[in-house]
Amino acid sequence: MDHRGFSAGLKAGLSIAIGYFPIALTFGLLAKTTGLSIWEATAMSIFVFAGAAQYISLPLIAAGVAPVVIILNTFVVNIRHFLMAASLNEKMQPDARWKKALYAFGITDESFSVLAIQKEDNLRTSFAAGVITISYGSWVIFTAVGHLIGANLPQFLQAAMSIALYAMFVGLLMPSMRGNRKVFSLAAIAAALNSLFYFTGWLSTGWAILVSTLASAIIIELISSKGGRT
């Protein structure tokens, strides 16, 4: 089993916390202008902890859309986490179901990426807890701060920091991709499919990421198992 524990997890999750900072701050601010109280805005970050879905809910709440529609919409946007959780399960140490049910709450695009890309297998539950704690802390605290101060970062910094999470994804992907054609193909096919769905508008974002990821993973598995490397 991998030996790294909670504090190593905190360190591995630090780039997520930095990336969440401007997004959570803006979410708090937008929630305020939408009319949510600081408790309502912060509660949403505490209990939902899903950036894209929370952002999308705000204009719907403002427009007076029925709660059931907002909830269905949230489900569709977050259905991709199902695939991520199934994949992460292969990467984690076996552990009591209640512990896994607990840290499952913290699976986001970002925490999944950081955990799943680790070279070591059999990651400890405490390592995952560290990654999730620092991410979650940043998300919740800066949602409240954004609502409280009711102002955004200086424009140049806000614009510059919007690259943070994507830069993290690139930084996570690149070391595995160098000199590895299989990894490159997996990323490239999923990127091409997702771009196709985006520009044609055939699928909404939530489904697009799910379908392009799964399609790429299956296509490459079919090709590589035919090549005799399973």
Next chain:
Amino acid sequence: MGSWIWWTILGMAIVTYIPRAIPLTFLEGRELPPAVQNVLRNIPFAVLGALIFPAIFFIQDNIWFGVIGAAAAFGIALTGANVMFVVLGSIAVLAVYSLFI
């Protein structure tokens, strides 16, 4: 906001949690067929491709932020720098760029 906002938050919380929790708890201690395991091991690399593209280009209304930011991130990552350096370096490049426009 009325009490309905709290019901909305509760509903959002439940439908977000379920897809996260079902695989991790139901699959615990179960051995999946090798082909399925292989597909699941492919997921992280594929998902990163889909998360990066095309969204990285649309971080701001001004497309150049995305283009320059993506170039900076890939450029710095190609040097073998660690993730934190890629993140902070890309932010720094865009901060400098936005001071010049």
